Amino acid sequence: MPRPVFNGEKCKACEMCVQACPKKILELGETFNGKGYNIVRCQDEAACIGCMMCAKMCPDSVIEIHK
Numbered sequence: 001m002p003r004p005v006f007n008g009e010k011c012k013a014c015e016m017c018v019q020a021c022p023k024k025i026l027e028l029g030e031t032f033n034g035k036g037y038n039i040v041r042c043q044d045e046a047a048c049i050g051c052m053m054c055a056k057m058c059p060d061s062v063i064e065i066h067k
Contacts, residue, residue, distance in 0.1 A: 002050025002067045008039040010062045015040070017054035017063060023047050026054060 004026070011033060017040055018026045025048060029041035040062075042048060048065075055063040 001046070002048050002065050003045040004042050004048060004054055005064045005066050006040055006042075007062050007064075008033045009035075010060050011037055011039045012060060013037040013040065014059065016057045016059065020053040020057035022051060022053060023049060 008031065012035070013028055015028065018028070023044075025042055025044045026040055027043050028038040031039045031041070033039055050065050050067060052065050055061075055065055
């Protein structure tokens, strides 16, 4: 089952991945990284289809899809 994995320290909370997700399962979380940005999280990993749209849209290569 695919699931998105985020490198939280690199995330700048731009939300490009949130907008790109066709399943609308990504959101800004309540956890902050060392730079003070909210880290994006997946609210429903079971719904992830592994399309990699989030990873492709991320300008900082924060997201990997693990299968």
